[in-house]
Amino acid sequence: MLRALEIRDILIIDRxxxxxxxxxxxxxxxxxxxxxxxxDSLGFVxxxxxxxxxxxxxxxxxxxxxxxxxxxxxPARAVLQEAGLPEEDTLILRRVNTAEGRKTAWVNDRxxxxxxxxxxxxxxxxxxxxxxDRGLLNPRGHRDLLDAYGGLETARAACRAAWxxxxxARKALDAADAALQQMREEEDFLRHAVAELDALDxxxxxxxxxxxxxxxxxxxxxxxxxxxxxxAALRDGAEDAAGTALRWLEGAADQAEGRLEAPLAxxxxxxxxxxxxxxxVETCLESLxxxxxxLEAAEERLFAIRGLSRKHGISPDALPGFADDLxxxxxxLDAGDSEMAALKAAxxxxxQEYDAAxxxxxxxxAEAATxxxxxxxxxxxxxxxDRAVFVTxxxxxxxxxxxxxxxxxxxxxxxGAPAGPLGKIASGGELSRFLLALKVCLTDGQSGLTMIFDxxxxxxxxxxxxxxxxxxESLAQDGQVLVVTHSPQVAxxxxxxxxxxxxVVDDVTLSTVTPLDASERTDEIARMxxxxxxxxxxxxxxxxxxxx
Numbered sequence: 001m002l003r004a005l006e007i008r009d010i011l012i013i014d015r016x017x018x019x020x021x022x023x024x025x026x027x028x029x030x031x032x033x034x035x036x037x038x039x040d041s042l043g044f045v046x047x048x049x050x051x052x053x054x055x056x057x058x059x060x061x062x063x064x065x066x067x068x069x070x071x072x073x074x075p076a077r078a079v080l081q082e083a084g085l086p087e088e089d090t091l092i093l094r095r096v097n098t099a100e101g102r103k104t105a106w107v108n109d110r111x112x113x114x115x116x117x118x119x120x121x122x123x124x125x126x127x128x129x130x131x132x133d134r135g136l137l138n139p140r141g142h143r144d145l146l147d148a149y150g151g152l153e154t155a156r157a158a159c160r161a162a163w164x165x166x167x168x169a170r171k172a173l174d175a176a177d178a179a180l181q182q183m184r185e186e187e188d189f190l191r192h193a194v195a196e197l198d199a200l201d202x203x204x205x206x207x208x209x210x211x212x213x214x215x216x217x218x219x220x221x222x223x224x225x226x227x228x229x230x231x232a233a234l235r236d237g238a239e240d241a242a243g244t245a246l247r248w249l250e251g252a253a254d255q256a257e258g259r260l261e262a263p264l265a266x267x268x269x270x271x272x273x274x275x276x277x278x279x280x281v282e283t284c285l286e287s288l289x290x291x292x293x294x295l296e297a298a299e300e301r302l303f304a305i306r307g308l309s310r311k312h313g314i315s316p317d318a319l320p321g322f323a324d325d326l327x328x329x330x331x332x333l334d335a336g337d338s339e340m341a342a343l344k345a346a347x348x349x350x351x352q353e354y355d356a357a358x359x360x361x362x363x364x365x366a367e368a369a370t371x372x373x374x375x376x377x378x379x380x381x382x383x384x385x386d387r388a389v390f391v392t393x394x395x396x397x398x399x400x401x402x403x404x405x406x407x408x409x410x411x412x413x414x415x416g417a418p419a420g421p422l423g424k425i426a427s428g429g430e431l432s433r434f435l436l437a438l439k440v441c442l443t444d445g446q447s448g449l450t451m452i453f454d455x456x457x458x459x460x461x462x463x464x465x466x467x468x469x470x471x472x473e474s475l476a477q478d479g480q481v482l483v484v485t486h487s488p489q490v491a492x493x494x495x496x497x498x499x500x501x502x503x504v505v506d507d508v509t510l511s512t513v514t515p516l517d518a519s520e521r522t523d524e525i526a527r528m529x530x531x532x533x534x535x536x537x538x539x540x541x542x543x544x545x546x547x548x
Contacts, residue, residue, distance in 0.1 A: 001022060001069045001480045002125070002480060002482070003019065004018065004065075005018045005020070005042060005045075005064070005066050006065040007062075007063075008062060008064070009062040009063065010041050010054050010055070010056060011054060011056060013056065013510065013511050016511075016512070021480070021496055022480050023480065023495035024472055024473050024475075024476035024481050024483065024496070025476075025481065025482045025497075025498070026490070026494030026497045027483070027484045027485070027500055028485060028486070028498075028524060028528060029499055032502070033501050033502050033511060034500050035500045036484070038500070039127070040054065041064045042066065042452070043127075044064050044097065045065065045093050045094070045117070046066070046093070046118070047095075047115070047116075047118040048118070059099065061096050061098045062097045063094065063095070065093065065094045066094075069089070071089070074123070076123040076124055079120050079123060080120075083116045083119075085108060085116070086107075086109075091107070091120075093117065095117070125450050125451075126452065127454065128436075128452065136409070136438055137435075139421065142408055143402065143406070143407040146365060146368055146369060146407050147365070147368075147402075149371075149442050150365065150367070151368075152365065152368065155357075155361045155364045156361060158357045158361075159357040159358055159360075159402060159403050160402065161357075162356075163354055163357075163399075165350045166347075166350040166351055166354045168350075169343070169346050169347040172346070173344060176339060176340060180333070180339075183333045193326055194330060197319060197322070197326070200301075200308065202305045202308070202319040206305065207309075207316035210298055214295065220288045220290050224285060227284055227285055231282060234278040238274055242267055245267060249264055249267065354399070361402075361403040362403060362405055365394055365403075365405055369392035369394060369407075372392050373391055373392055376437050376438055379437035379438075379471070380437050382470075383433040383437060383468065383471075384467070385430065385433055388413050388414070388430070388434075389411065389419065390434070390437075390438070392410075394406070411434055422434055430459075432456040432457060435456060436456055436471055439451070439475065440474065450480045451475060452481075452484075453485075454484050455484050455485065455486065456485075457487040458486070460487070461489075465487040465488075465489035466545075466548075468489070469492060472490060473493040488529050489545060491521075491528060492525055492542070494521075498514065499524050500513050522546070523539065525542035525545060529541055529542060
């Protein structure tokens with residue numbers, strides 16, 4: 001709810017501070033006094049697109065500050081959270097426009113963009129008037145308004161959930177179909193590659209083992225010659241000499257009185273070690289006995305593994321895993337038809353679920369539209385438009401998360417006349433009354449709204465103007481309404497009243513806004529009734545309007 005508006009150096013306003021309250025706030029004054037400047041200023045701080053030349057002549061910059069109450073759960077809090085801005089019970093918007101046209105905005109003393117201001121404004125203020133293309137005259141918002149009026153949040157949420165399920169099912173089906181088509185294009189390659197890999201059956205680490213075994217076989221002849229010489233030296237030389245020495249020493253040991261025990265033990269150990277060495281050498285010679293065909297077979301398999309490795313661009317040790325992956329793709333390809341059938345069935349089920357949700361939402365909207373049409377028609381009668389026809393038209397459109405319905409508010413101002421969009425069929429005065437009747441119905445049961453009506457009573461007078469004023473008063477009971485009006489009947493219904501006027505100071509025209517007490521209100525409404533010459537009869541008529 002708007003609490004305060006401070007304006008500095010905007011157009012013909014040098015400095016102005018206004019405090020607003022809940023209920024019906026009325027702004028009156030002569031044409032050209034500056035009432036529209038207040039709305040221009042409020043629109044500027046809310047980020048609305050408007051006139052560019054806002055800075056007062058001679059000033060370096062213009063500035064507007066607006067203060068709003070922000071109770072718990074207010075939609076503006078979600079906007080603040082999304083933008084990473086401070087979230088407090090009081091929301092202060094400030095925006096500056098330099099004489100050169102540069103604009104800067106703050107939210108609770110934090111810099112922000114005009115886009116954030118506009119998102120905040122959508123949750124803070126509603127502007128209604130004959131040229132309002134942001135509110136009731138914009139068909140793009142009619143569906144949301146109808147859903148809010150009908151309390152269709154649950155049906156709409158169910159439709160959105162069904163749409164998400166359908167979108168997910170369609171994406172899964174499309175992805176699976178694309179993958180299957182790609183695999184079918186590669187089917188010959190896949191089956192040939194798997195056949196090659198299965199025939200070779202490479203194992204992890206086999207390439208390194210084959211390479212070492214091949215090098216060993218290639219060098220075996222030279223190695224065998226050296227090892228055979230060593231075997232001969234061990235068996236025919238060292239072993240015989242050590243054995244002979246042992247026999248001679250054993251024959252002399254008895255007469256050496258123990259002096260040969262140590263050498264005899266050492267020779268016995270040496271003979272054992274020599275025997276072990278000779279046995280090991282012989283075993284090695286046996287293992288180096290290769291068949292030339294074994295070398296050829298090893299080389300052939302080694303080159304085959306390396307060839308497949310190069311062909312598929314992977315390491316030799318990765319070939320077994322690669323083969324498993326290809327087998328899996330072939331299995332998926334072979335099972336593709338059944339998987340596609342399952343995904344298609346899931347997609348069909350999701351479509352049926354969405355169709356049911358969209359149909360239920362359509363039926364609920366049709367019922368809500370009937371109630372809304374009836375309610376608006378009831379409101380039009382006191383506004384002297386009992387012959388007009390208001391129809392909420394539902395037409396089918398492209399399916400989406402919010403169903404398959406396009407919603408348009410239409411009117412026919414005379415019986416038998418064709419119905420059409422609000423802004424194209426109704427005249428200025430008629431449009432004002434249609435908008436007011438529609439707003440009364442749409443805001444029933446809501447509270448905490450700040451609504452601005454810019455000369456919505458234009459073109460009406462007398463009893464009709466009185467009916468307009470009473471409906472504005474009704475709208476303001478659970479919220480806040482600001483109305484710019486030239487109608488004394490509307491002004492008389494206000495709970496708070498400001499007079500906008502011009503004055504000339506040092507040859508400079510300035511706009512002033514003055515809050516009025518009860519006596520001043522009487523004079524202002526009397527002026528609106530009779531002109532500048534306020535008579536006692538005009539005052540009496542003004543008091544009668546205020547008391548009526």
